[in-house]
Amino acid sequence: DAGVIQSPRHEVTEMGQEVTLRCKPISGHNSLFWYRQTMMRGLELLIYFNNNVPIDDSGMPEDRFSAKMPNASFSTLKIQPSEPRDSAVYFCASSSETGLSPLHFGNGTRLTVT
């Protein structure tokens, strides 16, 4: 099993640009989570999906952030327009049974907005 795959690993962009982060969950997992990690705020849950449906997006900071899961094997997190305060490591995680099984994390995308 290849694990959760995220791309790109690093992204450097200028303020105002659109950024798209991608995630491929583990095959067979029906829950997918997007987290953001910073030194100041730690690990924050942004949004999670169950069976491709968004269940809770209360952690999404503002309307500049959007997430989609068009099918069971792919999800995107988009920031438009990006701002320097969005700089963080963004993690995608998946699990086989929401609330009952552990999360499997990807290696993250380190986003730097200048």
Next chain:
Amino acid sequence: SQQGEEDPQALSIQEGENATMNCSYKTSINNLQWYRQNSGRGLVHLILIRSNEREKHSGRLRVTLDTSKKSSSLLITASRAADTASYFCATDASSGAGKSTFGDGTTLTVKP
């Protein structure tokens, strides 16, 4: 604010010693999980303990859960330099519909 809070924030020990990290949380939970994160990598699941369990073992890891005190501890016995990492607890609140909330982590350094 985060559901779980780890203590201490940082811990430095010699190889072979035991390391104990604590986690406190605020609301009723379904389960509590411990994760490890090496620098520049994603979190790796270590152990999950359900709310009706009091202790769980996995290799050199021992986790306890006290729901009356809303706290958990992670003990790593006979530590190795390779155990150097950040350790996080995560809670699935009873009312949280399956989302895990993470604490700020304990950074463990094991000196060879």
